[in-house]
Amino acid sequence: MPPDLRAPEQGLPPGFAAAPRHRSYDVVIVGGGIMGAATAWFLASDPVFDGRVLVVERDPSYAFASTTHTNSCIRQQFSTALNVRISQFTAAYIKNLRAELGGDPRVPDLDIHAFGYLYLAASAEGADTLRANVAVQREAGAATRLLTPDAIADAWPFYALDGIRLGAINTVDEGYWDGATVFDWWRRRAREAGVEWVADTVTGLTLARGRVAAVRLARAGDIACGQIVAAAGPRAAEVARMAGLDLPVEPRKRHTWVFRAARPLDRALPLTIDPSGVHVRELGGGTYMAGGHGAEDPAVAPDDFAREEGLWEETVWPALAARIPAFEAIRVEAEWVGHYAMNVFDRNAIAGPHPDLANLLFLAGFSGHGLQQSPAMGRGTAEWLIHGGYRTLDLSPFHLDRIAAGRPILERAVI
Numbered sequence: 001m002p003p004d005l006r007a008p009e010q011g012l013p014p015g016f017a018a019a020p021r022h023r024s025y026d027v028v029i030v031g032g033g034i035m036g037a038a039t040a041w042f043l044a045s046d047p048v049f050d051g052r053v054l055v056v057e058r059d060p061s062y063a064f065a066s067t068t069h070t071n072s073c074i075r076q077q078f079s080t081a082l083n084v085r086i087s088q089f090t091a092a093y094i095k096n097l098r099a100e101l102g103g104d105p106r107v108p109d110l111d112i113h114a115f116g117y118l119y120l121a122a123s124a125e126g127a128d129t130l131r132a133n134v135a136v137q138r139e140a141g142a143a144t145r146l147l148t149p150d151a152i153a154d155a156w157p158f159y160a161l162d163g164i165r166l167g168a169i170n171t172v173d174e175g176y177w178d179g180a181t182v183f184d185w186w187r188r189r190a191r192e193a194g195v196e197w198v199a200d201t202v203t204g205l206t207l208a209r210g211r212v213a214a215v216r217l218a219r220a221g222d223i224a225c226g227q228i229v230a231a232a233g234p235r236a237a238e239v240a241r242m243a244g245l246d247l248p249v250e251p252r253k254r255h256t257w258v259f260r261a262a263r264p265l266d267r268a269l270p271l272t273i274d275p276s277g278v279h280v281r282e283l284g285g286g287t288y289m290a291g292g293h294g295a296e297d298p299a300v301a302p303d304d305f306a307r308e309e310g311l312w313e314e315t316v317w318p319a320l321a322a323r324i325p326a327f328e329a330i331r332v333e334a335e336w337v338g339h340y341a342m343n344v345f346d347r348n349a350i351a352g353p354h355p356d357l358a359n360l361l362f363l364a365g366f367s368g369h370g371l372q373q374s375p376a377m378g379r380g381t382a383e384w385l386i387h388g389g390y391r392t393l394d395l396s397p398f399h400l401d402r403i404a405a406g407r408p409i410l411e412r413a414v415i
């Protein structure tokens, strides 16, 4: 019987077992967030693969995972062409979800609510960056357009555009998508295909002859593994340290506020990225969602989710109200703090095998754009695990060797 159809074990959420059934697995995935789930599903659904897969998740409630704190948006506006191609795949995947999941009639139809991201630049340097990014995006097939301040004012008269020099928008495959539903279905289908999900914590790795021979689980002890995927989100560096490795990934706090406007805007609000770094989008019914972080933005402990006092009142709200005066009268209805897994080397994904430990693969450092990258990352990682190389999109530019070689691929469009 598939594991997620059984009665919840020992008070665990459905689908989680308290202990692995076996002492040895072909693939062990550390972390059952969106990246772990994507990898599990793409492995389990590959007709060539018949190995045993174990996903180890320390927090079966996902109360602290990045995946459950996300704003769940997708954009094509990146400065790295590979990221545009990854988003193109994601957009097609979302719109074709049922077929991608084998035609399962239980899977709902999804779409992208394509309100578009509007990047605003206030400095000459910011405008140059927008022009350079848009050139990369258009070359890669995205529909981004540059907008003068007059064009922005015509389309959205509610902005106060003082100091704004340029904008960039794309309303094709750019906006909100229902990442939680995709996450649910990947987990459900992977479990039905035999992937085990265990509630336990990986506390150590046993290395032997240039490989990871076993993962140590806090409760279940040593589990032998053929290959291991470290998909531990903001705790990625913690897992790397278990193999004696340094990974430039740090937990960074990101605040989200949901607010209601006394006077809702008279037309749809694109996801607006203000030069101050604050961003805001429409949620519907007169409510809006804003995000931001403190000026210092230090690395934090992975279990520190305390709100930064005064951030909303003194920084974020004033910046929003300066750009959209109608937001001077609002009421905050909800707020939360999540963690980005920030790649402080170049703000791009870290994927693929470690150069010195070939059976240890990373999926880390997504720097706030991981949810939308999960289909391509899961697919590519499964390809590497099964075939030892990529069969579709080449993710090797994101391999770890660039870090040792000091060759960053800087992603400039990080929100």
Ligand SMILES: Cc1cc2nc3c(=O)[nH]c(=O)nc-3n(C[C@H](O)[C@H](O)[C@H](O)COP(=O)(O)OP(=O)(O)OC[C@H]3O[C@@H](n4cnc5c(N)ncnc54)[C@H](O)[C@@H]3O)c2cc1C
Residues within 6 Å of the ligand: 030, 031, 032, 033, 034, 035, 036, 056, 057, 058, 059, 062, 064, 065, 066, 067, 068, 069, 070, 071, 072, 073, 074, 200, 201, 202, 203, 231, 232, 233, 234, 235, 239, 254, 255, 256, 337, 338, 339, 340, 341, 363, 364, 366, 367, 368, 369, 370, 371, 372, 373
């Ligand atoms: C406020 C906010 C807004 C965001 N908005 C967007 C957005 O609009 N679009 C977008 O694309 N992305 C967005 N992101 C980023 C996106 O949510 C993440 O990149 C993505 O969820 C990362 O998934 P993950 O599986 O790598 O990490 P996680 O979801 O954090 O999952 C990792 C899992 O590993 C587990 N784990 C860690 N260590 C161990 C261990 N030793 N043993 C066992 N388990 C372990 C953790 O418990 C966790 O559940 C946002 C993030 C935040 C915080």
